[in-house]
Every structure is written in structure tokens, then in C-alpha cells.
Amino acid sequence: MERTDRSVCNQKVYNQVFDLNSETLRNYLYYQCGDLQQAEDLVQEAFIKLWNNCKKVIFEKARGFLFAVAKNAFYNQVAHKKVVLEYAKSRPQKNLDNETPEYKMEEEEFMSQLQAAVAALPDGQREVFLLNRLDKKTYKEMAEMLGVSQTAIEKRMQKALQKLRKTIKNI
Amino acid sequence: MFEDKDETILARWLAGELTSEELAEFEQSEEFREYQQIARGMESFKKPAFHKEQLRDKVQGKLDHGSKGKVRYLKPLLYVSSVAASLLLVLGIFFDEVSYTTATGQQLSAVLPDGSQVQLNAQSVLTHKRFFWNSNKKVSLKGEAFFSIEKGDGFSVQTTSGTVSVLGTRFNIRARKSTFELVCYEGKVQFDAVSIQEKAILIEGDVLRLEADQLERERTDSEKPSWTGGKSTFNNSLLIHVIEELEIQYGIKIQHSLGGNTDHFTGSFVHDELEIALKSVFVPMGIDYVLAPDKKTVVLKLP
Secondary structure, X not given: OHHHHHEOOOHHHHHHHHHHHHHHHHHHHHHHHOOHHHHHHHHHHHHHHHHHOOOOOEHHHHHHHHHHHHHHHHHHOOOOOOOOOOEOOOOOOOOHHHOOHHHHHHHHHHHXXXXXXXXXXXXXXXXXXXXXXXXXXXXXXXXXXXXXXXXXXXXXXXXXXXXXXXXXXHO | OHHXXXXXXXXXXXXXXXXXXXXXXXXXXXOHHHHHHHHHHHOOEOOOOXXXXXXXXXXXXXXXXXXXXXXXXXXXXXXXHHHHHHHHHHHHHHHOEEEEEOOOOOOEEEEOOOOOEEEEOOOOEEEEEOOOHHHOOEEEEEEEEEXXXXXXXXXXXXXXXXXXXXXXXXXXXXXXXXXXXXXXEEEEEEEEEOOOOOEEEEEOOEEEEEEOOEEEEEEOOOOOOHHHHOEEEEEEEEHHHHHHHHHHHHOOEEEOOOOOOOOEEEEEEEOOOHHHHHHHHHHHHOOEEEEOOOOOEEEEEOO
């Protein structure tokens, strides 16, 4: 029976839900709180809740359920660290002629400015911006995950870009 | 500024969704280079490392597998229909009734489950429970019926006027709209009148009539009611009761203005010949009548 196959209570289906969502969920939480350990703890909590409620949550709704639970759990925790992303120290350059020491210096400086600017973004903008840029989630996917409209996601993306530019200019 | 055109235009640029005109315009603007630098810079960032299997093991270790059991899907339609079916069955056993009905001018003989015989006169309804009737032998009657009851406990007949309780006997009950008359031909019966809360016990040959909330007693020496032999006999009955019986036996409508009339009639009429029946009632009473050509309406002309 198809229904039985789709039950989240089925260990196979549950594992599939884990494969599909665990990393995105972890990163989403990390982009919010800046603490990998905290993010992973929240992911565990969310998946345990999903298992305990597996009879009430159908497969199609599992992702929304996970994100909602994780989000609520996160709001209950006060601790909040700065999001510090790592970046490759030397970016691959197509035009090797440009790689003068001055250029490299500028490049390094810009990256640390960008890193600081990302950390300074409001949580809502940062999570969406990074899920799109780093995790390659489309606006549509994010809208479904977070339970908001695609336009809302696009507005947050635009705001994030504008904020980054302004912050970098002011440094 | 280009980005002020609308609230999502930069998001669409990042997603590569701008039209070529929009893109050309954006590339001309002074902010373009800075946005491009940001977008390129973002490509250097790395996602934090993720160890999926480690995390999965941690989650699995905390899952409560014991009490899960197997998932069973409810079949609400099946449950509802089976409950409904059992209810129907139970209701059927307790409330299902047998009923005997006679139409105008018709008679019917029935044997009750305990072997008692009932003869129903015209326009009468007798009902009793289909199941468990022998433990509580109640029947209800509208109209007229002659009972020959087998010996046994607790047979009773409910009518709108009251209840007749019996022990092995033969009796006739006439429970029409305006009349109640009980005749006991054999044995003993008891009548409990509803309206006046009075009891009466009848023995062989007793006639009991309820008229204007008064119990009237009479005697008869007949063996069984005359209607079982195809005619209705009256002994000093109110004329309006006789008219009612005529209407019932022949399915006719008798128009009269005898509302408070207290004339009494003694005699009988047959059930199979309307004109003779009318004659035998109204001629002795000195009442002129006209039978309409359709033989369905009789108009009385009172002197």
C-alpha cells in the first residue's frame, strides 16, 4: 500500500527525510545562531520530535514540520553567537596577470569585510541569503521550507544584498 | 537607483532572472560593480562541514523505538457502518413491530404468537412487538377487534381510552374515535380507563361503554360480536356512533348536524349492501337521507 510506504513512522522513510533535510536544517540553524554545536543539537531535537509525532505528520509535511520545530526551539534559546564563515584564502583566478601582491591584499581585505558584513545581517536576511548562496536553495524551495511566500524570500534577498553593500562601504 | 525599481529586482538578478534590457541597464549603474564583487566574494565562502552519519547515529540513539508498535490505518467508513449495522440489528430486535391493518369494509383474522386469535373489524390497526412478545403480551389497538385469548399470563390490549387486561377469555373491543365499548363473552377482563382513572371488571355477558367520560354497564347474551357475522348490531347506542360505524364499513361520508344529538339506536345494519344498511338505520329513526349518485356521500335531512 502506498500509504504505508509514505509513513514517516517507517524507518526507511524516516531515513529518507533525514537524508533530504538534515544538512539544510543544520545550516539554516547555524546561519541563525552561529554555533555549530547548538545547531546540531537543535537538529537532533527536531528529528526526535518528528519521530515521536510520526503518525501525525505525513511525508509531504515532514520538512515544514522540521523547520517549524527547529525554529521554535531556537527562539527558546537565548544564546546567540556571531556567524563567522570560513572562506578559501586564495580564490582561483582566471586572469593570473592580476595577481599582484597589492591585488591579493585588497582581496583579503574585501573578504574579511564581507565576512563581517554577513555576520552583521539581521537573522532573517542572513539565513535566507546564505541558504541561497551557499546551500544553493532556490527561492521557491526556501519559501516552502519556511512557510512564507516566494516574494517574501526575494525581498529578504534584496534587502540582504543592499545591507551588505552599505556595510562594506562604511567600513 | 536601479535597485529602487522594485523590491525583488536584485534577488532576480542573483537568480539570473533579469531580462536582457534590465541587465543592460543594471550593468550601466554605478552600484553594479560593487554588487558583482559581493556576489563573487560569496562564492569563496564554504558551507560549514557536515557529518551526516554521525548526526544520524546520535538521533537514532535517542529515538524511542520500543513503544512505537506497528502503524495501523483506521478505516473510519468500515467502523461507522459496522456500528450502524449492529445498532440497527439491536433496535430491530427491540423495536420491530408486527402490525395488522384493515381497510374500509375489510375484516381480518390473525393468530398471535401465543396462539390467541384476533379478528379485526374494518379500519382497525393492531400492533405488537415482533420479538420477546411472549414475556410481555401487550398489543395496541385502534378500531375494533374480537379476541379469543389462550390461557396465559399478562395479556393486555392498549387503546387510547385505556388498557384491557385479560386471563384466557373472549372479548370484543371497540375503540373508535368517539366510542369505546368492551364486551366480554367468556372469562373475565379488567378495564383501566385512562381519562377517568377508573377500573372495571367484566365477566361473561358484560358490556362496558365509555361515554362522555362515564362508564356505562349493560348485559348481552350473544356469543360473539355480530360484526364477525357480517353485520353491526347496536343496543341503545348513540346515533352518531352508528353513523361513524356506517362510514367505516362502507367508506362513505355522512353529512349531518347531529353534534349534540342524544338519539339512541337499537338494531343492526349489514356490511354488504349500502342501501339496505342505510334504510335499516335511518328509516326507524325517522330521518330522511339522500345518497349521492357516486354512492360516497349521504346527506341527512333532519326533521
